[in-house]
Amino acid sequence: xxxxxxxxxxxxxxxxxxxxxxxxxxxxxxxxxxxxxxxxxxxxxxxxxxxxxxxxxxxxxxxxxxxxxxxxxxxxxxxxxxxxxxxxxxxxxxxxxxxxxxxxxxxxxxxxxxxxxxxxxxxxxxxxxxxxxxxxxxxxxxxxxxxxxxxxxxxxxxxxxxxxxxxxxxxxxxxxxxxxxxxxxxxxxxxxxxxxxxxxxxxxxxxxxxxxxxxxxxxxxxxxxxxxxxxxxxxxxxxxxxxxxxxxxxxxxxxxxxxxxxxxxxxxxxxxxxxxxxxxxxxxxxxxxxxxxxxxxxxxxxxxxxxxx
Amino acid sequence: xxxxxxxxxxxxxxxxxxxxxxxxxxxxxxxxxxxxxxxxxxxxxxxxxxxxxxxxxxxxxxxxxxxxxxxxxxxxxxxxxxxxxxxxxxxxxxxxxxxxxxxxxxxxxxxxxxxxxxxxxxxxxxxxxxxxxxxxxxxxxxxxxxxxxxxxxxxxxxxxxxxxxxxxxxxxxxxxxxxxxxxxxxxxxxxxxxxxxxxxxxxxxxxxxxxxxxxxxxxxxxxxxxxxxxxxxxxxxxxxxxxxxxxxxxxxxxxxxxxxxxxxxxxxxxxxxxxxxxxxxxxxxxxxxxxxxxxxxxxxxxxxxxxxxxxxxxxxxxxxxxxxxxxxxxxxxxxxxxxxxxxxxxxxxxxxxxxxxxxxxxxxxx
Numbered sequence: 001x002x003x004x005x006x007x008x009x010x011x012x013x014x015x016x017x018x019x020x021x022x023x024x025x026x027x028x029x030x031x032x033x034x035x036x037x038x039x040x041x042x043x044x045x046x047x048x049x050x051x052x053x054x055x056x057x058x059x060x061x062x063x064x065x066x067x068x069x070x071x072x073x074x075x076x077x078x079x080x081x082x083x084x085x086x087x088x089x090x091x092x093x094x095x096x097x098x099x100x101x102x103x104x105x106x107x108x109x110x111x112x113x114x115x116x117x118x119x120x121x122x123x124x125x126x127x128x129x130x131x132x133x134x135x136x137x138x139x140x141x142x143x144x145x146x147x148x149x150x151x152x153x154x155x156x157x158x159x160x161x162x163x164x165x166x167x168x169x170x171x172x173x174x175x176x177x178x179x180x181x182x183x184x185x186x187x188x189x190x191x192x193x194x195x196x197x198x199x200x201x202x203x204x205x206x207x208x209x210x211x212x213x214x215x216x217x218x219x220x221x222x223x224x225x226x227x228x229x230x231x232x233x234x235x236x237x238x239x240x241x242x243x244x245x246x247x248x249x250x251x252x253x254x255x256x257x258x259x260x261x262x263x264x265x266x267x268x269x270x271x272x273x274x275x276x277x278x279x280x281x282x283x284x285x286x287x288x289x290x291x292x293x294x295x296x297x298x299x300x301x302x303x304x305x306x307x308x309x
Numbered sequence: 310x311x312x313x314x315x316x317x318x319x320x321x322x323x324x325x326x327x328x329x330x331x332x333x334x335x336x337x338x339x340x341x342x343x344x345x346x347x348x349x350x351x352x353x354x355x356x357x358x359x360x361x362x363x364x365x366x367x368x369x370x371x372x373x374x375x376x377x378x379x380x381x382x383x384x385x386x387x388x389x390x391x392x393x394x395x396x397x398x399x400x401x402x403x404x405x406x407x408x409x410x411x412x413x414x415x416x417x418x419x420x421x422x423x424x425x426x427x428x429x430x431x432x433x434x435x436x437x438x439x440x441x442x443x444x445x446x447x448x449x450x451x452x453x454x455x456x457x458x459x460x461x462x463x464x465x466x467x468x469x470x471x472x473x474x475x476x477x478x479x480x481x482x483x484x485x486x487x488x489x490x491x492x493x494x495x496x497x498x499x500x501x502x503x504x505x506x507x508x509x510x511x512x513x514x515x516x517x518x519x520x521x522x523x524x525x526x527x528x529x530x531x532x533x534x535x536x537x538x539x540x541x542x543x544x545x546x547x548x549x550x551x552x553x554x555x556x557x558x559x560x561x562x563x564x565x566x567x568x569x570x571x572x573x574x575x576x577x578x579x580x581x582x583x584x585x586x587x588x589x590x591x592x593x594x595x596x597x598x599x600x601x602x603x604x605x606x607x608x609x610x611x612x613x614x615x616x617x618x619x620x621x622x623x624x625x626x627x628x629x630x631x632x633x634x635x636x637x638x639x640x641x642x643x644x645x646x647x648x649x650x651x652x653x654x655x656x657x658x659x660x661x662x663x664x665x666x667x668x669x670x671x672x673x674x675x
Binding site for chain 2: 087
């Protein structure tokens with residue numbers, strides 16, 4: 001039912017920009033694999049190579065043993081692809097869109113109803129509404145149904161949760177988990193770091209390079225140093241005031257706090273050095289709470305390293 | 310396939326702008342060309358300056374005004390009023406009779422009438438001049454017959470074949486049919502394909518197992534049907550409103566038109582493969598096709614009067630050949646034997662455009 005994906009030394013460049021630099025990846029059959037990275041990291045280019053929409057400059061890739069350059073027609077039969085932009089017909093209704101996509105894959109809604117039942121139930125009340133008038137979350141659910149309607153073995157989703165509210169995002173991921181259980185290999189890209197934890201394995205990408213590939217747990221485990229979340233009475237100048245402190249390896253805003261990393265190994269003395277230097281600069285009510293690293297911390301650390309290389 | 314065509318119809322029927330272009334424009338164009346841009350002359354306003362005021366001049370004036378072409382706007386009294394009358398802008402022509410007109414005619418057998426015309430519109434002016442001299446000549450011939458004098462002058466008589474009244478509708482209808490079929494077919498298909506590119510739906514279609522030919526046929530079929538309906542509407546209007554005849558075989562006319570429609574559609578697809586946005590597709594169809602079709606096909610300006618380079622360009626226009634075909638069928642009423650060459654040219658064009666567009670249709674995004 002599900003297929004593995006192999007990517008060997010894939011590179012791609014547009015005129016002057018190098019979109020992908022020597023990417024190597026092995027994705028197992030039935031895996032829910034996440035590509036995490038900011039805009040321009042190369043996620044869309046990689047997906048388009050896998051669906052045969054663009055050609056790599058060098059390297060090879062295969063889906064279930066089929067080459068993406070030579071056998072792209074066969075790959076398209078077994079792949080469900082949901083492009084980054086909403087790519088359904090705005091002027092057709094929900095039902096018409098579904099029927100259309102079913103018929104171009106020579107199948108029908110009835111035939112594969114069991115697969116998309118969970119999603120379809122959510123959009124069914126709107127089946128007479130035009131796709132252009134749906135909310136962002138509903139649009140994505142409809143697009144997912146259309147991508148799934150021919151029972152693909154590989155599902156490729158390009159930023160399916162971008163521009164979707166938090167509740168719909170959560171629902172969307174629950175649906176993906178269900179899809180995975182029915183035996184489909186799923187590749188999904190997202191700029192949201194918090195979604196990484198929901199994948200089996202993730203690849204962190206930046207500027208066309210893979211920074212790391214592993215399970216979300218292993219990636220956070222590999223984080224070196226101890227992170228502290230800082231709160232003081234003068235949050236706005238906190239980052240600037242800390243940047244001149246030699247002891248801190250990394251300082252950056254994280255939500256409503258500031259994350260600071262110690263690499264010294266001696267957390268207590270680090271805590272004292274930071275508190276003292278901040279008090280000198282007029283901060284008070286200083287709180288430093290030790291934190292577990294999350295994907296975003298790892299990504300920022302890896303990004304830093306990548307840029308200095 | 311069927312689903313694709315159905316979907317395409319939904320697109321067309323739900324977009325009121327497409328509907329307007331498809332069905333509003335043909336009707337408006339036929340009426341515009343038929344009524345407004347007519348080159349026939351009706352009710353031209355003229356002034357008369359009669360220095361003689363005798364029975365003969367009154368008789369000629371009567372004859373001129375009783376034709377349906379002229380209306381008397383004012384009677385002038387002296388030569389220096391002529392310029393003022395033209396400047397006022399209402400009149401197109403002044404007819405001046407010399408002094409003692411009847412007397413001179415009687416005595417010398419010759420008298421002068423001067424026609425002064427407003428040549429800011431040269432076509433109208435020359436036509437008015439021809440009409441009025443025609444009426445005057447007829448009058449003098451009648452007079453001579455009445456006086457039992459055999460005229461010695463040789464009168465040349467021109468006979469206008471196929472369009473004896475020189476009706477401009479006969480000239481415009483074939484042109485309008487050509488332009489509308491071209492416009493609707495080429496522009497609408499190129500726009501509808503580039504719209505899919507712009508909306509990102511093309512990406513989804515490409516990733517489906519659909520073959521390029523299937524996508525193209527699905528896109529094009531609705532427009533073949535709609536263009537055909539358009540053709541029927543134009544022909545009906547031309548026949549009922551303007552009395553345009555179809556002297557040849559109607560079936561042949563329809564078959565040739567369908568061939569031309571298919572050719573235009575193929576051209577539209579070709580345009581869509583080389584343009585990225587709807588605007589680009591529209592501009593390409595408008596300026597690269599529409600204007601040359603109107604200007605160079607011989608629809609408005611005769612090809613024979615063009616510089617040689619433009620004449621050659623005009624031969625490349627498929628629309629030129631189609632206009633020849635329609636005129637042959639509708640006005641001359643001849644059969645395929647007389648225009649198989651033109652038909653062959655269009656057929657070859659069609660095959661060429663279809664081949665090119667299937668070849669250029671990209672199965673990938675770049």
